[in-house]
Amino acid sequence: MLIQWLKEIVKENLKSGLFVWYDPLSSFEDVVDKVIPKDAKLLKFEGSYLVLRFKLEDEDPEFEKKWVVYIPDEPGEFLKDWELMGSKEVLSLPDLLMAKGAGMDRELKKALEVNSRVLVKNWRILIGRKEPDREQIINALLAIAFELTKWDEDEAVIKFLSQTEKFASRLGEMKLTASWLRKMEEIIDVGEEDLQKIREKLVLSLLFGEIVYKGDQPAESFASLPKTREKVTTILERWRNDERYKEYYIEAVREISEKVKIKDHIVFNESLLNLETFPEIDEVILQELLSSTTPENYEKKVEKIREIAKKRIGTFWERNGFIYYWKPIKIAAELFIGCKKALEYDGQSRMIEKYVNEWWILDKLALELTSYKIEGIENLVKPAITTYERYLDKINRKFADAVIKEGWVQNHTSFWEYVKGAEKPVAVLFVDALRFDLAKMIVENVRGVENAEINWLYGVLPSITEVGMAALLPNSQIEIKKDNPLKVEISGESVSTKIERRSYLNRRGIEVIDFETASIPKKEILTVMVRDIDRLGEISDIAPNNLIDIADKISGFISRLRDAGFRTVIIGSDHGFLYLISQPNKVTCKGDFVARRFALGAKLEGCIIFKAAETGISGDLLLAFPVGTAVFAIQGETPHFVHGGLSLQEAVIPVVSLKLSVPKEKVGIKIESPRDKLTTIVAVVKLKPVFKRFDAEPRRVCVEINGKRSEYMTVTTEKVETVRLRWLEPDEKPPEEVELKVIDESGEVIGRREFKVSLLF
Template sequence: MAELNLKQIADKLNKEFTGESRKLVFWYDDQGEFAEDIDALELQNAKVYRLEPDNQFYTKYFLERLDRTTNYLIYAPFPKPPVRDNHLADTVKYSKQFYADRASLLAVDLGIDEKHKPIIQKYIKFFGAKDRTRRFYDLEIENFTEDVIEIALMSACCKTRTVSFEEVFRVVLTDDDLEQNKFLAEFDKYDLLPAFWRLCEQQFGYTDSDPSLEKLVHTLFITYTDRYMEGELPKAWVSLLSYKSGNIIAFLDNLMNSVLYRERYRELCGQVAEALRVEEKFASLDPEVLVDCETFAVIDRFLIRWIAGRLLSEDSGAKLGSLTIPQLCEQRMKMHFGDIYKLHYELLIQAWHLIGHANYNCSNDVHGIVNQYLRNDHRLDSYYRCFYACYDRIEDNAEFEALRDLVENIYSNEYLGTLLPKWNAGWSQGELMSVLPLQRQFYSKYIRDVKDRVVVIISDAMRYETGRALWSKLQDDKKCTAEMAAMLSVLPSYTRLGMASLLPHKTLEITEDYRVLVDGATCDDLKQREAVLQKVSPNSRCVQYDDLKSMKRDAVRQLFAGMDVIYVYHNQIDARGDKLNTENEVFFACEEAIDEVFGLIKRLTEDVSATNFIVTADHGFIYKRDKLQESEKIAGVSGKESFVNRRFMISKNAVQEDGIASVPLSMILGHEDPKFVSVPVSSHVFKVAGGGQNYVHGGSSPQEMIVPVIQVKTEKGHKETRPVQIMLVSMVQKITNLITTLDFIQSDPVSDVVKGMSYKLYFVSEDNEKISNENTYVADSKDTEPHKRMFRLRFNFKNQLYDKSKPYYLIAIDDKNVEVLRHPVVMDVAFANDFGFNV
């Protein structure tokens, strides 16, 4: 760089100043290239004298009168004046002149062949500043060509670390706007703009008599779209197509898959979509042609509208190509804009599942109803819950309002409207009491004979389907073994009686004034429940989750020390659902409850070495989004001596009215009690004052009365896991086309010992230069059948010359940036790089 050029100059000048006689050397630097560097020049036997255009006469006086012994380099940062205007002409005549050609010095210093000196001279203005020159030197170029020199100059302007036109272009696109781009202005300042556009043509096939960055970006996006669209482009776009699609696809793939640049890709995508009116152009297209295209966010919006339309028509069997609606949603969630539209696609998947049950039916036999619910029907409650969990999180969900109405109708009228009357018909013969273990037998069945310490987590209102979601989460954890079961809650299915039934007891009693007693004792608060528990298990304790989560580890250890049974009361779902202003948040509360209970199990395993847990609930709930109509409220059934709730009534006499089932409390409690509990046989409610109506419990339905029992064993020690691997199935040794499709397989299904992994796959040269697009594949399949874990990826190669004698590689990088696959191939592409002609 400049310092080294000065060293060369100093060496030459020091030779001039050898000997005994006095020497004067004039250096006219025509362009003033070394004006900033001259003071750093190290001369051994001479001094530097700066000549200015207006001090020539004084200089002559100084050199010939004031100091006639010192050797001087007289440096003039301007051209040598004509003789008529040069007062030093005679002095120059008897002195020596020095010529420093910066281009020559740079060429020698950089090791550039003499034949490339003109290109250095062409851009000599660039080397007028130290910082630019240093950046050029820091690139440490080994092999110089005209293109390499020009790309290096642009790289120095863009402050990149490597000589790469792709990297230059990436900086131009991502670090400034398309209009009034500062990098193009810099290129223009140093006469590099023509070279930039020429390289754009070489790299991306972009030609234009009046080129602009905006039009070039249009070409990139349209060419990319054309490659992944299965139909013809809109006619207005055809002229924007490039013949070098491989390079464009590789470039945009790398941009959109980069954590650093994906947001800028999306900005550019939005600008192009608006400028080219993409949404309008796509409106008339068959959605099938866009299934594999991810260029624009509008494609996802277009497909989402199509799916919603099919679902509104209750066409759950609709396909695009070979993809069903859930498969299409899953595929799109893994594509570029999947993170933006994840909630939309999740909502559509849940709606699809529910709409598939539009003609719901179940057995008339209670045992059949329960078996079907445990095996399958509970999923409908989950689909409904997850639908609203997505719906409520989507900021602008107006486009799904009609779909919401359909989902609500199917869930409320066809599913609950069919299931609940058949379920409640089971009370007439007392059959419901025999289809599942009873909640009032919980302690004797699960706790009494357990020898190891057990932690019982009672999550208020965690209904069966939510418990299944927790069980699934536990199953996926490498340190947990979980078994799922169910039991039938008491009726009424409300907190006071449900919590009492989970305690050890001989008798459960509802008094004449409707208080709940356990063996004659009240158990309405934590201390009372603990007293009941300690009568049977002295080394036991009851604690609120909210108190436990705020404790430090030492305090938790002290609390659990010496305990055999610990009841932890968790209240997330019921606390939100029972309040009028938060009842519509109950499905969020379900998700939070799952996470909180899971986290509690993990924490207690680590903090107090607890390894034996049982998770259950006091009752479940019914939630419907639409407000109840007056016709769904049962009025006029309460009496002076009755205890009436929205979903149940306790009274001395059975209610003999249509739509109401009455059950003897003696059947529920297991001892003589003359009172009756009466419940709506559907999802209707009794008309009572106050409270919400979307979230209810206390009545008789699978959702309210079937509660989960999850037995969990945990391991504190580390359980060895390994990431899932992917392998190349295609026996490819040679690549002969610029577009190549390869088959891969995920080695094993994801499990508790094999964890999912995200991989990036692309081809590189022997110098690790990327020569193809980059595919990202998330290996997360749990399918046990190998053929279902196979997947296919398409690679688009750069349109350039390839050397058949050199190795190229397919590589795979995992999400920890570790290379896990390097497969050698021969690149034998006969007509790459424009069929061998520079056209």
């Protein structure tokens, strides 16, 4: 519309053949060339009237052509003869808008005197083709002040709240302070012109307003509320969820929390469950759950507890690392519910079927749960831990009863059939102590797989490395003999130790490497020995996270095998394990050799007793196993990690078959943010994919800062991924600077940057 107006004015003035156009505010300097008719010529003043005259009079001394002479300045005496010869007009944007009835007043005129050129330059974007009124012009000017491509009042408010000093200065320079105050008056009672104080009042009103309006809290408990509820939640949600302004929101909340004891003003109700305003809201909800939950009523409340925790996971303060407890509370609830349902089943085959398809999740949940700090939330977590321990004991007592009735059938010799039938080259991973849940994690995490299957085998008893690893060897009809404590043979050849098993494979033309090896030879069949899980289990204070990390490392190693040209990976294990959270029941046992979960040459009432031959292996040894989660009493404290016995977790062994795809280019990673410093203990890291081809393969990576690692995530060509990592505990002293690393699942560091540390909260 603006261009059309100007075209009409120019056309009318050109009837005389010469149009002298003065624009004192330079309003139209950037668009004047767009309004000149094709049959006319434009001559712009560029600092010298003499040069202007020479240009026109040299080219057209008789003034036979049509000319528009544009002068971005006040009228002077230099072109009086041209003005008399043709037509003259003094026209800047305020003059044009006044002529078009746009509601010009003193305030708007002052603003346009400063901003008319920039407004005209952005007219098409900010106003478009419509005829603007005064309000639309003010909004367009404010959009320029707040660096917006279109007027968005909510974002303008957010920018004002986040960077008050900067935008207060811009508003003053652009003569728009009064216009902005009127906008603020629609939300709060302004009462003054100090923009910093207005900002403080606005923050308080919006935060309290969300608590009252969305959280259904009594209005009389909060001193300052906005005039309307319409904008409150939309502004706050955008403010805290926009990565550009999130840190300013956190700082604003911190300022209010230092002045007002928020918890004293909040009353628990269901509406709070959807509220994210203050971290104290989570504390109020948690306190309500803690005060109303006891070990006796936990079962009745567990579904509601899970529902509440599920709602709170992903809310602002939780996902940014300020609230830690909702995930363990949710995991605990799911673990409790799952354990209760599992105890309904009987029969060996039925229990194994349920374990390999469903119950393994309970072990995973328990492992995850014990990796969290539960101090302060014991009422909401310990019932699940107690129930899991009861489940472990009861289900494995049932399992023991079923085995006594039905026997323990061996099928370990079928493991090598998976290897024989695999597409070559094939890598065979002998993973010590790979429980079913860890095998599932490996399959879930590994990339570049065309097909994945998890089957199972009956583990060889006792479920220890010497016996189980020997059973995985080709032609492995094993025999066990007592020899400090056991000797394992295949056709008279000892395979009790790792060195002996390696030699056994080498003599059959199968190369063996260790998991930690730097280089991977390409062979038709390559065996890889992975003992990390069992070796870690020997540490008395093993952390559950360490076990989960090893599963991630194995996934990364499989990616290396794929890059090395292997087409198939077969994973087998010697045994699983029990992870005992509390000290188990101890049973006194005498025999030729007594370990925690098995004994040789012992006869003990209440235990499972087998002759070796009854378990499908050669030898006349007598094997004894405690039932459930009990252990034989031997010197020393029982570690969390135990194996050797007869339980679903120890003796049902996963066999993983992975058909690998042919490697392609992998996406690269560019660290997009943070930009220059870390301001919170939870870093928000944006990882941008870099690639030459759109079919580049996804890459699994984690982020490491200050020795803390995120979970692995998959970066594809499709979008920028966001990683949130708590890199510093609240009670830790922050360093002056830290290094951020992006680490591929193979262990390669593929990106790094250093950041200064300047914590806001």
